[in-house]
Structure formats: C-alpha cells, structure tokens
Amino acid sequence: xxxxxxxxxxxxxxxxxxxxxxxxxxxxxxxxxxxxxxxxxxxxxxxxxxxxxxxxxxxxxxxxxxxxxxxxxxxxxxxxxxxxxxxxxxxxxxxxxxxxxxxxxxxxxxxxxxxxxxxxxxxxxxxxxxxxxxxxxxxxxxxxxxxxxxxxxxxxxxxxxxxxxxxxxxxxxxxxxxxxxxxxxxxxxxxxxxxxxxxxxxxxxxxxxxxxxxxxxxxxxxxxxxxxxxxxxxxxxxxx
Amino acid sequence: xxxxxxxxxxxxxxxxxxxxxxxxxxxxxxxxxxxxxxxxxxxxxxxxxxxxxxxxxxxxxxxxxxxxxxxxxxxxxxxxxxxxxxxxxxxxxxxxxxxxxxxxxxxxxxxxxxxxxxxxxxxxxxxxxxxxxxxxxxxxxxxxxxxxxxxxxxxxxxxxxxxxxxxxxxxxxxxxxxxxxxxxxxxxxxxxxxxxxxxxxxxxxxxxxxxxxxxxxxxxxxxxxxxxxxxxxxxxxxxx
DNA sequence: CCAAAAGTGTTCGCCGTACACCCATGA
DNA sequence: TCATGGGTGTACGGCGAACACTTTTGG
Numbered sequence: 001x002x003x004x005x006x007x008x009x010x011x012x013x014x015x016x017x018x019x020x021x022x023x024x025x026x027x028x029x030x031x032x033x034x035x036x037x038x039x040x041x042x043x044x045x046x047x048x049x050x051x052x053x054x055x056x057x058x059x060x061x062x063x064x065x066x067x068x069x070x071x072x073x074x075x076x077x078x079x080x081x082x083x084x085x086x087x088x089x090x091x092x093x094x095x096x097x098x099x100x101x102x103x104x105x106x107x108x109x110x111x112x113x114x115x116x117x118x119x120x121x122x123x124x125x126x127x128x129x130x131x132x133x134x135x136x137x138x139x140x141x142x143x144x145x146x147x148x149x150x151x152x153x154x155x156x157x158x159x160x161x162x163x164x165x166x167x168x169x170x171x172x173x174x175x176x177x178x179x180x181x182x183x184x185x186x187x188x189x190x191x192x193x194x195x196x197x198x199x200x201x202x203x204x205x206x207x208x209x210x211x212x213x214x215x216x217x218x219x220x221x222x223x224x225x226x227x228x229x230x231x232x233x234x235x236x237x238x239x240x
Numbered sequence: 241x242x243x244x245x246x247x248x249x250x251x252x253x254x255x256x257x258x259x260x261x262x263x264x265x266x267x268x269x270x271x272x273x274x275x276x277x278x279x280x281x282x283x284x285x286x287x288x289x290x291x292x293x294x295x296x297x298x299x300x301x302x303x304x305x306x307x308x309x310x311x312x313x314x315x316x317x318x319x320x321x322x323x324x325x326x327x328x329x330x331x332x333x334x335x336x337x338x339x340x341x342x343x344x345x346x347x348x349x350x351x352x353x354x355x356x357x358x359x360x361x362x363x364x365x366x367x368x369x370x371x372x373x374x375x376x377x378x379x380x381x382x383x384x385x386x387x388x389x390x391x392x393x394x395x396x397x398x399x400x401x402x403x404x405x406x407x408x409x410x411x412x413x414x415x416x417x418x419x420x421x422x423x424x425x426x427x428x429x430x431x432x433x434x435x436x437x438x439x440x441x442x443x444x445x446x447x448x449x450x451x452x453x454x455x456x457x458x459x460x461x462x463x464x465x466x467x468x469x470x471x472x473x474x475x476x477x478x479x480x
Numbered sequence: 481c482c483a484a485a486a487g488t489g490t491t492c493g494c495c496g497t498a499c500a501c502c503c504a505t506g507a
Numbered sequence: 508t509c510a511t512g513g514g515t516g517t518a519c520g521g522c523g524a525a526c527a528c529t530t531t532t533g534g
Contacts, residue, residue, distance in 0.1 A: 410513090411513085411514090412512080412513070428513085428514080428515095429514085429515070429516075432514080432515085433515095433516095451511090451512065451513090452511060452512040452513060453510085453511065453512075453513095454511080454512065454513050454514085455512095455513080456512080456513060456514090457513090457514095
C-alpha cells in the first residue's frame, strides 16, 4: 500500500510543511533529607545563559523522543533504567524567546544515592528542595507544577515511591517520603496497615539503627509480586 | 537577561539543530445508538491515500499545538469549544514510512447531534463503533487504544460523560453511555444513587417519551455547580 | 533509668454492592 | 389489560479515619 520512496512528487504534502525545533525537558525528582528535590542546572547556552533551568536538549534527526530523553538523563546523571514518564508537549509559539521551539517534558524519579555526583557537579547542576526552587527560565516552572501534579496523582495508585528510595528502606522512611510528596502528615498505624496489607514488601533480617536505638526493620519492594498481583486485577493504592 | 535578537551568533546552538515535521492526530469520540464511536477519515494524501486514518494535519510555523488542534477539528466538524485534551507525543523515528514526523495526539469528545454532517461527509469521514474499527494507518491504532484508556481513566473522576450527550438527557441514556464506555452493565439503582447524590444534575419538567410509554425525565448537567463544589474539595466519582 | 524513635489494635461511619418489586402509559 | 421501560429502598461488608500506649536500647 505504501508508495515507493523514489516518487518524491507524490509526497509534496510533506515537503511543503514547516519544520520545527524540538527540545526535551526533564523534571528529575529525588528524595533526600526528608524532602522532595528537583534537579536543576545552570543553562549553558544563550539566551538566559547562567540561569537555572531544567535538564534538557534538542532531539536529533534519527532519535526517538524516548531515546533522546534517555541520552539527556544519562549524560547528566550516569543513570539508566530509571523511572521516566512523558508529561506533556508544550507548544506555545513564544515559549522560547529566541525561536519557535516545541518542548516535550518528561518527569523522572531517581534514587538520590545512585546518581553520579561528579557528573552532576561538573555540569553545574544542583538539587533544590521543591519548597524553595530558584526562578526557572521560560515555561519551566509550569512544567514543574505539572510534574508535581502528575507525581501526586500517580503516587496514589502506582508504586512509584520506591523509585525514590534505596532498595532497602524502612517504613518510617517510606512514610516520610509520602509525607514529603503530599505535604501532609500521615498516621503511622494507618500508613503501615495500608502499605503492608498489599503484600508487596518483604521484611529483611536487618535493622537500620541510624535514627533510633531500637532500630527500624529494613524492607524491600517486590516488583515481581506487584506484576503478578496486577495481572490478577489488584490495584496499588495509598491513602494520602 | 535575554540577549538581543540581533546577535544571531550567540544562538548557533539553535540554528545548528535538526528540524522536524510535526503532525497533530485527533481521536474524536462520539456516542450514538448506544455505542461509543470514533470518527475516522479516508486519508487524502500519499502514502496510504484512501486508507482509514485519524483526523490530523501538520502544524504551521506560527501556530501553537492547541490552536492547530482547534483548526483541524473545526475544519472537519464545524465545532468549537468542545472537550479536547492532549494525549501523547509520539516520537518513534519510523512511525511514518515517508519521513520522520512527530505526532502529538489529542482526544476530543463531541455531541453527535451537534456536528456538521455535511462537512464530515464531504471530507470522506465516517463514524465507527469502537468495537468494529477498520484497520487504521501507521500507529493510529495505538493512539486509539491510549485514548480509550485515558477516556476510561478520566471518566471515573471527571464529568466528561456529559460532553458526549446532548444538553438534555435522561438517566437511562447516561447509564447507557457509561456502559458503552466501560463495556459492562451497571446496576440501575446504584448508578442513579451515585450520580444523583453528587448534586450536579437538575431535573427538568419534561420527559423523553421516545423509548417508553412512561417516559424518562430529562436532566441537565450544571457545570457551575461542579466548579463550585470542586473548589471546595469535592471530587466527581462514578463507580464503574 | 531515661530519652527517643519504632511498633502495635480497635472502633466507627461511610460508601460501594447486591438485590426485587411497583409505576405509568400507549396501544 | 398488558407489555415495556422507568423508577425506587435496604442490608451487608470492607475500607479509610481517628486515636494512645508499649517496646527497645544506647547512653
């Protein structure tokens, strides 16, 4: 059914069309020190060189959007196989003051212990607590707002919290994370019941004693169990 | 902070970048005859000319994504101010066999009574029941699948069902719509309780007698009441 | 022995779900 | 009068929300 590619005259509906610059912008979240953090970078090109910006870049000719996102995140953090999800295509004509640039935003969750600190520092990047973000360029503040909304929406029904924690974590840590995401204090007993009843966590024979004399049990999230339950109609759900 | 635009040498990070064709594709849903329908069109350009396709088009140089979507839908249906929501940016390199084209998909809900039948017929468009769609070109089937998922997700928590019905509708009609969307039969009593308890519908002093001798009361959705309640922490919710 | 964090159960109200009969009316 | 679709109420179980005391142990 496809026409052979050596008949370019058939395709002048394509060739006559406007072409556009396309950027990727990444909202990278981390969790550290009891707070939800955003990774921002000092912009290295004009305009607004030196201002705080999301991590981003242009996409190349033969690169899918997802590949471009992977490349951009890898280059900055050294990380692969992290949680990444497309957020929105931003298409206002004047969103970039220099040229018409469309941007596809992605949000990503990373374990703050895992990234490559050297790469991040060398790039002039920094973690900011989401409660005290610096001014960001262009429509990046709007992107962050959208990403936060999405994170909060997804966080209720998908086990994405674990993407922000080390493989071994304690229940007080996990609760602290949800409290940071939703900016509210949760009841310890209800939270534990809620999380443990889903049967997705395995307690290890090891305690974290850095925060108390008694020590808190380490747990591990079991992704296979999650997949198995999900395929049987189970839905993850946290009451926040 | 912005650099003046008359120093193009500062911006060669922009000018050196690849530029891309960008299309919009619209998944337009309607509800008629007890079934959820999709509007598809016979493609009028090569390649795959004559095959069934979603409604779409390229975006212009000085046109935002949302404006382009409005233009495309208006041209085909004559409708404005309908429910439209961005779905996804599709960026696989080979999704279009002729050229690298990114597509931003949007899904739209229209009242089947309202559109301009002449425009649609003239364009070679047709409504298809979602349970018996024709083969669609490129990655359009995937777009439809995503749109259906999104419609079902949103439909549980936002009053978008009313976008698919005429301003005056009956409760049996509304139930039938939800049954069509979720492909399951619902309990009449529970459904009515659920919907009416939210206090968003106003019963009119008028009955629809086309389907029964007794007649079913007409209702109207009150969007102002919805906005008011929403701003006070109310959440729309249908149990399906 | 004490401070500081970890861990544990019960009660209550609401909401989702299951379920069966009467009503109105035109033909 | 009867066939057809429209309309109504109740009982039960599960889940989210509120709430206070005991346990552990290093210093």
